[in-house]
Amino acid sequence: xxxxxxxxxxxxxxxxxxxxxxxxxxxxxxxxxxxxxxxxxxxxxxxxxxxxxxxxxxxxxxxxxxxxxxxxxxxxxxxxxxxxxxxxxxxxxxxxxxxxxxxxxxxxxxxxxxxxxxxxxxxxxxxxxxxxxxxxxxxxxxxxxxxxxxxxxxxxxxxxxxxxxxxxxxxxxxxxxxxxxxxxxxxxxxxxxxxxxxxxxxxxxxxxxxxxxxxxxxxxxxxxxxxxxxxxxxxxxxxxxxx
Amino acid sequence: xxxxxxxxxxxxxxxxxxxxxxxxxxxxxxxxxxxxxxxxxxxxxxxxxxxxxxxxxxxxxxxxxxxxxxxxxxxxxxxxxxxxxxxxxxxxxxxxxxx
Numbered sequence: 587x588x589x590x591x592x593x594x595x596x597x598x599x600x601x602x603x604x605x606x607x608x609x610x611x612x613x614x615x616x617x618x619x620x621x622x623x624x625x626x627x628x629x630x631x632x633x634x635x636x637x638x639x640x641x642x643x644x645x646x647x648x649x650x651x652x653x654x655x656x657x658x659x660x661x662x663x664x665x666x667x668x669x670x671x672x673x674x675x676x677x678x679x680x681x682x683x684x685x686x687x688x689x690x691x692x693x694x695x696x697x698x699x700x701x702x703x704x705x706x707x708x709x710x711x712x713x714x715x716x717x718x719x720x721x722x723x724x725x726x727x728x729x730x731x732x733x734x735x736x737x738x739x740x741x742x743x744x745x746x747x748x749x750x751x752x753x754x755x756x757x758x759x760x761x762x763x764x765x766x767x768x769x770x771x772x773x774x775x776x777x778x779x780x781x782x783x784x785x786x787x788x789x790x791x792x793x794x795x796x797x798x799x800x801x802x803x804x805x806x807x808x809x810x811x812x813x814x815x816x817x818x819x820x821x822x823x824x825x826x827x828x829x
Numbered sequence: 830x831x832x833x834x835x836x837x838x839x840x841x842x843x844x845x846x847x848x849x850x851x852x853x854x855x856x857x858x859x860x861x862x863x864x865x866x867x868x869x870x871x872x873x874x875x876x877x878x879x880x881x882x883x884x885x886x887x888x889x890x891x892x893x894x895x896x897x898x899x900x901x902x903x904x905x906x907x908x909x910x911x912x913x914x915x916x917x918x919x920x921x922x923x924x925x926x927x928x
Binding site: 734735736782783784785788 | 865866868869
């Protein structure tokens with residue numbers, strides 16, 4: 587009798603210690619409020635940060651937590667990622683489909699088990715016309731997809747891209763580009779859906795529906811789309827990309 | 830305004846055509862594009878087959894953003910154009926009046 591009572595008390599005690607933000611049964615707003623209340627300023631800032639573990643672009647070697655072969659280094663992560671991390675760019679680098687899935691699982695497990703609050707990371711990939719990665723399927727360039735005038739086909743294509751990317755562990759795609767082709771000298775004109783806002787809008791919506799699925803939530807075979815570029819980046823001056 | 834188009838496959842093979850609808854406001858307070866796409870429909874046709882495509886042009890389709898960034902329809906003459914590409918077009922006129 588004493589033993590049974592004791593185990594009951596223990597169960598109650600454990601239940602009380604599951605943080606509200608970890609309880610998927612609670613409303614999202616309640617979980618967010620609970621989590622925000624627990625986060626330090628450093629942890630909040632870390633969620634706003636992203637890293638691209640690309641040795642050619644990352645000037646500060648102290649920020650690396652992946653070796654030159656793309657292998658995750660837990661001891662480096664302990665130094666760099668202790669406050670968590672919002673985004674990691676292109677985990678597909680140096681990884682084919684199977685290796686990328688193992689890599690993203692390894693990093694995700696480390697984030698959940700070794701950061702104070704266990705907040706998972708977001709991985710994003712380039713997907714302008716297919717997953718731009720080792721072993722990814724490449725579809726025709728964006729301007730060619732728009733030239734089909736076929737919203738259903740475009741939606742099917744990006745649904746297929748989403749399934750590939752999600753299977754490899756990433757949850758977000760940096761596409762579609764909704765910039766208008768304003769100046770053919772711009773070296774990224776082929777990334778657009780053309781010069782007409784109506785066609786760009788219709789093909790763009792089809793691409794986003796393909797990436798994200800029917801909704802309202804994004805299921806396990808879809809990813810977040812990223813409508814870009816922010817701040818009218820596709821309005822070039824003299825045809826330059828960042829001028 | 831309802832725009833109705835008959836699209837016929839005059840060739841010997843089954844094929845697709847994209848019916849495209851454009852507008853042009855001839856005189857406006859802010860210069861508008863020469864051709865603005867306002868509808869499209871891709872359809873498959875057997876040899877000799879004709880299909881009818883319908884587009885609706887209402888206030889939303891005729892409007893644009895003025896200098897105050899308000900969406901407005903201006904009174905005046907519009908050209909309504911349709912075809913299988915943006916160059917080879919048939920057209921008709923539409924007059925929008927203030928009431």
